[in-house]
Amino acid sequence: MLTRRPTPAELEQALSLVPDNQAFYAGAWQGAAQGKTFTVCNPLNQQPLKAVPDCGPDEAALAIQASASAQVSWRALTARQRADGLRRWYEALLAHEAELALLMTLEQGKPLAESLGEVRYGASFLEWFGEEAKRIYGETIPAFKAGTRILVTPEPVGVCAIATPWNFPIAMMTRKVGAALAAGCSVNVKPAAETPLCALALVRLAEQAGLPPNVIQVLPTTEPEPLFQVFQQSPVVRKLSFTGSTKVGQLLMREAATTLKRVSLELGGNAPFVVFEAADIRSAVQGAMQSKFRNMGQTCVCANRFLVQRAIYPAFAHALAEAMKELRCGDGLEPGIDQGPLIHARALHKVESHVADALAKGARCVLGGSRPASDSPFFQPTLLLDASPDMLVFKEETFGPVAALMPFDSEEDALRRANDTPFGLAAYVYTQNIAQALRVAEGLECGMVAINEGILSSEVAPFGGIKASGMGREGSRHGVQEYVQLKYVLLGGL
Numbered sequence: 256m257l258t259r260r261p262t263p264a265e266l267e268q269a270l271s272l273v274p275d276n277q278a279f280y281a282g283a284w285q286g287a288a289q290g291k292t293f294t295v296c297n298p299l300n301q302q303p304l305k306a307v308p309d310c311g312p313d314e315a316a317l318a319i320q321a322s323a324s325a326q327v328s329w330r331a332l333t334a335r336q337r338a339d340g341l342r343r344w345y346e347a348l349l350a351h352e353a354e355l356a357l358l359m360t361l362e363q364g365k366p367l368a369e370s371l372g373e374v375r376y377g378a379s380f381l382e383w384f385g386e387e388a389k390r391i392y393g394e395t396i397p398a399f400k401a402g403t404r405i406l407v408t409p410e411p412v413g414v415c416a417i418a419t420p421w422n423f424p425i426a427m428m429t430r431k432v433g434a435a436l437a438a439g440c441s442v443n444v445k446p447a448a449e450t451p452l453c454a455l456a457l458v459r460l461a462e463q464a465g466l467p468p469n470v471i472q473v474l475p476t477t478e479p480e481p482l483f484q485v486f487q488q489s490p491v492v493r494k495l496s497f498t499g500s501t502k503v504g505q506l507l508m509r510e511a512a513t514t515l516k517r518v519s520l521e522l523g524g525n526a527p528f529v530v531f532e533a534a535d536i537r538s539a540v541q542g543a544m545q546s547k548f549r550n551m552g553q554t555c556v557c558a559n560r561f562l563v564q565r566a567i568y569p570a571f572a573h574a575l576a577e578a579m580k581e582l583r584c585g586d587g588l589e590p591g592i593d594q595g596p597l598i599h600a601r602a603l604h605k606v607e608s609h610v611a612d613a614l615a616k617g618a619r620c621v622l623g624g625s626r627p628a629s630d631s632p633f634f635q636p637t638l639l640l641d642a643s644p645d646m647l648v649f650k651e652e653t654f655g656p657v658a659a660l661m662p663f664d665s666e667e668d669a670l671r672r673a674n675d676t677p678f679g680l681a682a683y684v685y686t687q688n689i690a691q692a693l694r695v696a697e698g699l700e701c702g703m704v705a706i707n708e709g710i711l712s713s714e715v716a717p718f719g720g721i722k723a724s725g726m727g728r729e730g731s732r733h734g735v736q737e738y739v740q741l742k743y744v745l746l747g748g749l
């Protein structure tokens with residue numbers, strides 16, 4: 256499938272995974288009550304792909320009711336039964352991985368090989384959380400009074416509202432929904448307006464896999480605020496999980512306070528990629544390429560600031576430039592393409608403004624620096640040297656294929672600069688000196704550190720940040736706990 260361009264019939268088949276103009280809520284595939292729709296377009300050329308319902312407060316209210324009754328029966332199943340359902344859904348994703356990957360490249364733009372990787376990565380959360388469902392243990396505690404026992408039992412938090420981002424439209428949904436379902440919760444998903452097709456395809460496959468109706472509902476919308484406020488204001492909805500910007504995360508957290516919902520927030524990052532002179536430069540360049548250019552730089556965990564020890568700065572910059580020259584931009588459906596279009600014009604403008612700001616403040620552009628043409632949906636892989644902390648490329652998440660390098664002198668200097676940000680999601684460190692690796696990993700203020708590796712995401716490990724990057728963990732055994740609340744039972748009269 257990756258050695259040739261998919262045929263029109265294959266693309267048609269991928270799109271047919273999603274029913275025309277229907278969302279799944281309140282027990283049925285149906286349109287929005289007022290008949291409103293919007294069209295999902297290919298970011299490559301703005302060609303329309305499919306119309307979907309434009310849901311709003313009315314649909315959200317119906318979904319909450321349906322979700323509440325579905326949750327009662329879902330939590331009553333045995334853990335084994337929930338695990339079996341998640342397993343069947345996992346298998347359905349894998350059975351349809353080729354179509355799902357095509358759908359993702361069509362609506363999101365990432366190269367097909369990456370889309371396929373994401374489908375498998377996304378499926379892995381369903382497998383993982385299905386297994387974890389059977390291991391959500393309680394405890395007994397030595398009692399404080401004779402004739403009593405203390406039991407602590409894990410219970411599902413209940414109905415959940417989940418908002419997923421466009422950059423990983425499948426994996427970010429399964430990472431949340433898999434954990435919620437394992438715990439016995441029901442979920443209402445609001446996918447990003449750019450990528451609702453993947454979310455709708457997933458719920459269709461869940462239905463085919465025999466998951467009960469309304470345990471997962473998907474409500475696409477172009478107006479997230481009024482729709483999500485219905486979830487936020489409802490006392491029936493007990494949990495909010497959001498992946499997206501820090502600004503929106505702060506707003507959602509404030510709103511969630513009114514009904515005191517549990518909150519998980521996976522927000523922006525500003526990952527430092529620190530290369531010490533004790534690094535293996537080849538491996539550091541390989542890691543930099545993976546971390547920086549995955550999904551065209553549109554990941555929360557991608558390297559945003561390259562800090563390189565002065566002695567190896569020229570060698571690293573040269574090797575990175577050579578590797579970057581090999582990247583090919585184009586239609587992600589074509590074999591051999593490494594970089595697809597950015598998601599939309601706003602994303603392109605942001606990247607352009609970051610590069611312009613860096614150049615105005617003294618950075619040197621040695622590769623790329625612009626779109627190939629003024630109306631192009633691509634941004635050329637860009638290498639900026641001599642960046643500094645006052646530049647936007649160092650202060651904010653660029654979310655594009657721009658590598659900005661800055662030299663540092665000592666380990667203390669590197670650590671101080673790496674931590675000089677309100678964000679704290681991921682960090683990358685390259686050094687062959689194990690003592691240095693551990694010292695720096697311990698000193699970094701963030702939720703995740705990769706040492707001598709460029710990709711750290713996996714269903715088995717806890718993904719999440721600290722500081723302005725949010726709270727809560729996804730994936731791993733910790734991911735399920737976000738959807739579990741404890742009940743203490745004191746058993747007397749024994």
Ligand code: SIN
Nearest residue numbers: 422423554555556712
């Ligand atoms: C993200 O960008 O938020 C997630 C990327 C990942 O799971 O690796």
